[in-house]
Amino acid sequence: MATILWDSLGVAQRILLELRRNRRLLIFWILFPTLMLLLFGWIYADGFGGLGPSFTWTAPGILLGAAMFFSCLSGPVSVIVGERERRTLRRLLRSPLAGSAYFLGVVWAHVAVAAGQGGIVYGLTYAFGGGFRGSLLLGAAIVLVSAVSYVGLGFYFGARFARNTEDATGPVAAVGVPLLVLGGTFFSVDMLPGFLFALTQVNPIYHMNMALKAVARDGVGIRAISTHLLFLGLFAAASLALGTRAYRRMLHLERAD
Amino acid sequence: MTMITLRGLEMSFGSRRVLRGLYLTVGEGEVYGLLGNNGAGKSTAINILTGLLQADAGEALVAGGPLTPATRTWTGVAPQEIALYPHLTCRENLLFFAGVYHLRGSARRRRVDDVIRIMELGDHASTPVAALSGGWQRRLNLAVAIVHGPRVLILDEPTAGLDIQTRHNLWASIRRFAREGTSVLLTTHMLDEAEILCDRVGILHAGRIVREGTVDGLWQSVPAAELAEVEAEDDEALLARARSLRIPTRRYGGQLTLLLPSPTTLAALVQRLDGVAVRSLRLRPIGLTQVFLEATRPEEVRLEDGVEVG
Numbered sequence: 001m002a003t004i005l006w007d008s009l010g011v012a013q014r015i016l017l018e019l020r021r022n023r024r025l026l027i028f029w030i031l032f033p034t035l036m037l038l039l040f041g042w043i044y045a046d047g048f049g050g051l052g053p054s055f056t057w058t059a060p061g062i063l064l065g066a067a068m069f070f071s072c073l074s075g076p077v078s079v080i081v082g083e084r085e086r087r088t089l090r091r092l093l094r095s096p097l098a099g100s101a102y103f104l105g106v107v108w109a110h111v112a113v114a115a116g117q118g119g120i121v122y123g124l125t126y127a128f129g130g131g132f133r134g135s136l137l138l139g140a141a142i143v144l145v146s147a148v149s150y151v152g153l154g155f156y157f158g159a160r161f162a163r164n165t166e167d168a169t170g171p172v173a174a175v176g177v178p179l180l181v182l183g184g185t186f187f188s189v190d191m192l193p194g195f196l197f198a199l200t201q202v203n204p205i206y207h208m209n210m211a212l213k214a215v216a217r218d219g220v221g222i223r224a225i226s227t228h229l230l231f232l233g234l235f236a237a238a239s240l241a242l243g244t245r246a247y248r249r250m251l252h253l254e255r256a257d
Numbered sequence: 258m259t260m261i262t263l264r265g266l267e268m269s270f271g272s273r274r275v276l277r278g279l280y281l282t283v284g285e286g287e288v289y290g291l292l293g294n295n296g297a298g299k300s301t302a303i304n305i306l307t308g309l310l311q312a313d314a315g316e317a318l319v320a321g322g323p324l325t326p327a328t329r330t331w332t333g334v335a336p337q338e339i340a341l342y343p344h345l346t347c348r349e350n351l352l353f354f355a356g357v358y359h360l361r362g363s364a365r366r367r368r369v370d371d372v373i374r375i376m377e378l379g380d381h382a383s384t385p386v387a388a389l390s391g392g393w394q395r396r397l398n399l400a401v402a403i404v405h406g407p408r409v410l411i412l413d414e415p416t417a418g419l420d421i422q423t424r425h426n427l428w429a430s431i432r433r434f435a436r437e438g439t440s441v442l443l444t445t446h447m448l449d450e451a452e453i454l455c456d457r458v459g460i461l462h463a464g465r466i467v468r469e470g471t472v473d474g475l476w477q478s479v480p481a482a483e484l485a486e487v488e489a490e491d492d493e494a495l496l497a498r499a500r501s502l503r504i505p506t507r508r509y510g511g512q513l514t515l516l517l518p519s520p521t522t523l524a525a526l527v528q529r530l531d532g533v534a535v536r537s538l539r540l541r542p543i544g545l546t547q548v549f550l551e552a553t554r555p556e557e558v559r560l561e562d563g564v565e566v567g
Contacts, residue, residue, distance in 0.1 A: 003359065010356035014342065014349075021344035021385070091340040091401075094307045096329040097357045 004101040011097075011105025015079055016112060025078075033067035033117055037124055040186060052129030059125040059132075060212035064146050065185025065205060067117040072110045072147045074172050076154030076243075079106055080250070089254055103247065107151045114147045133219035139212060142225075142232070146208045149236040155243030159250035184209045204235040258285045258320070260409050260440035261306065265315035267464075268301055275301045277464035279315070285408075288431065288441040290455035292448065292549060297461045299444035300337065303413050306442070307334050319409055330358055333407030335399045337414045337444075343387035347378050347397050350386060351404050358405035368404060376400040376430060392423040399427060403434065410434060412443040416450060428454050448545040458545070460552045468552040475548045480505060481516030484541050485526055489513070490534035498533045509550050 019026055040062065041055040048054040083089035092102065122132060132139060154172075161171045180186070182196060183205025189197060200206040211228035214220045222229070261283035268276040275298045283289040293299045304310040306317045308324045319328045341350050351369045360368055373382050378400060381393055389397070399415055412431070416424040431454060435441050445451055451458050452472050460468040460475075468475055489495035492513060499506045505516040517526075523540060530538075 006361065007357065007359075010353060014345070014353045017349060018342060018344045086343065087336065087338045087340040088342060090309065091334070091336060091354075092357065093309060094329070094334045094336075095354070095357045096326045096359060098326070 004098055004104065007097055007101035008104035008108060011102055012108035012112065015106065015109035019109075019113070029067070029071050029113065029117065030120060032070060033062050033121055034124065036066040036186075037062045037121055041125075041128060041130075050129070052131070055125040055128045055130030056133075056217050057213065059121050059130060060216050061183075061185040061209050063118055063121040063143070064208045064212060065180045065183060067121060068114050068143070068147060068150060069176060069180060069185075069205070071113045071117060072150035073154045073157075073176060075110050075113065076106050076151050077158035077172060079109075080155065080158035080247075084254065089251075093251065093254065099247070099251065103155070103244065106155070107148060110151050110154075111144060111147045114143055118143055132216045134215035135221070138222055138225075139215050142208065142212045142215065142229070145229070145232045145236050146204075146212075149204055149208075149232065149239045152236065152239030152241075152243035156239065156246045159243070159246035179203055179205050182206065184213075204232060207231045207235070259283070260285055260287075260320055261289075261411075261442050262318040262321070263302060263306065263315070264318070266302060266305060266312045266317065267314040268298070268305065268310065268312050275464055276305075276312070276315075279461070279465055281459050281466060281469070283409075283440045283442050285440055286435050286438045287456045288435045288443065288454050290451035290458045291442065291444045291461055292446065292451055292458055292545075293444070293461035294446060294553060298464050299461055300413055302461070303334075303411055303442075303444060307332070307411060330405065331407050332409045332411065333402035333405065334411045335402035335413065335415050337417060339391075339394045339398050341386045341394065341397060341401065344385055346383050346385050347389070347400075348373065348382045350397060351400060354401045355404045360405055368406065372400050372404050375403075375433070377426070392419050395419055396423070396427065399430065403439075408439060410439050410441045412441065414445055415443060416445075416447070424450070448549055452545050460549055462553045468548060472545060475545065476543050479516070479543050479547045479551050481518060481543060481547075483517045483520045484543060484547060485515040485517055485521075486537075486539045486541065487513050487515060487530075487535060488537040490536060495530070495533050495535075498530055502529060507550070507554075509547070 037055070037058060040058045041051060044054040044058060045051045048057055080089075083092070125131065157171050157175075182189070182192070182200050183203050184200070185205060189200050189206060192200065207228040211225040211232065214225050214228075218224075259282045261281070263279050263281045266276045266279040267274075279298070279302055281289065281291070291299050291302065301310065305312045306319075306324070308329070317324065319332055322328060324332070342353070345353065348369060351372060352365065355365045355369055373379055376396055376399065378393075378397060381389060386394060386397065395416070395418075399412070402410060402412070410431075415431070416427050419427070428450070431441060431443070435456075443450075443454070455472065457469065457471055458475060459466045468478055470478075487495060495513060496506060499515055504518070507514045507516060515526075521540070523538060526538065526540070527535065
């Protein structure tokens with residue numbers, strides 16, 4: 001167990017180091033949520049009676065939707081595709097590195113990225129007079145479960161559909177962007193017509209947004225968001241299972257390649 | 258002690274049989290060269306040995322046992338393709354892979370420093386892999402394979418595509434590992450590499466070893482003491498003359514070659530070929546090339562009287 005943990009930290013460190021070197025992607029991951037937060041913060045300022053409340057309302061959706069959607073969902077896809085293209089995956093398969101340690105390492109790396117993005121989003125929110133009213137620990141737990149859900153799905157898309165970088169973006173955009181729109185990331189789901197609103201109830205991004213918004217804006221406790229957390233927990237477990245299965249299948253194909 | 262054993266390996270991909278009962282062993286500190294044409298099954302054998310593929314039949318053993326996570330920690334593999342992280346420096350790549358092989362803390366750093374020194378990577382230790390030339394990348398590819406101090410080293414065409422100087426430097430490194438007790442199994446289709454590096458050589462053809470032994474010993478398998486490469490005005494006349502002299506003849510890549518039963522001189526040979534218009538004639542010693550060509554000749558051109566015209 002200790003070996004798996006150490007090995008996973010090594011994998012995470014390597015992914016983060018590569019990310020630091022690949023500045024363009026890092027800048028994009030910082031710039032995109034920053035611009036989206038500023039844009040929607042200003043758009044909703046009149047409706048919420050000032051920049052502070054507007055940023056407080058907007059920040060959770062931007063962090064979970066705009067920021068982590070791209071980093072924690074597309075990130076693992078890029079990692080897996082990169083390993084396959086560079087043939088390092090085959091090298092790792094020949095090493096004593098356990099598959100679980102590799103999987104966990106990818107999760108750690110993207111949770112760290114999510115934490116950094118959270119710092120940027122809430123740094124800006126505080127700078128514009130907004131804030132985070134509820135428990136930071138509960139907020140962090142929602143971010144963690146959301147990151148795990150995204151990474152599991154990222155593994156699934158990366159392992160199942162993407163053999164090269166070109167393949168990687170299509171499925172994520174095709175499935176993910178409608179989920180963002182239906183998840184209340186950029187505007188309230190109250191605006192949706194009835195049949196679309198019903199769909200949001202099975203959309204994990206909706207539950208992420210609602211849970212974090214309730215904690216960040218209204219300062220509610222764990223009981224008030226238990227339904228959202230339950231859904232998210234189940235979804236995280238399902239996405240991990242799905243990702244693991246797709247990853248194992250991919251390893252089988254990679255061995256035979 | 259036998260460090261690598263391949264026993265009766267069989268492998269098919271669909272209807273294509275790639276390995277048909279492959280047997281070989283590599284002893285401690287021995288360099289074994291697995292030679293073969295493209296598609297002969299060299300990489301398949303390596304992939305089975307390193308756990309990437311499961312053989313249809315037979316077994317692959319490292320130090321007498323099957324490959325386990327424990328034996329993987331002292332087995333190093335340098336794949337044919339460069340498999341490195343291009344955004345990381347040489348040192349960072351080595352540190353990562355040393356960690357993958359369970360080296361930790363100061364032991365990991367010390368070992369990486371040692372490998373950088375051994376592989377003469379010092380000037381490039383802080384250079385990202387993407388900025389290195391192909392030769393340096395291949396050198397690092399090999400360095401990664403030895404970063405954890407393996408007792409068994411498996412090299413799949415380790416010097417493919419390298420210039421002569423870099424190849425010689427890598428050969429020197431591989432010889433050093435063997436002297437220090439590492440068992441090396443390398444695949445190559447460069448015969449000079451096998452001649453210079455290997456204690457023993459196995460020629461893989463059609464999925465099985467068709468010749469095996471020391472390089473010197475393998476030369477004995479060619480039925481000749483010396484070779485004469487001949488370019489004649491009329492090949493048929495030359496073949497007829499050779500047949501009458503009972504000198505076996507081969508056509509190696511279009512070049513008619515006489516397999517002389519005893520050493521001779523050019524003058525003596527010209528005299529024996531009296532009546533044949535010869536454009537050029539060259540005597541050459543037997544090398545691994547002839548051993549290889551003899552061993553991998555298609556069955557249909559092996560004629561009973563030793564004279565091959567196909």
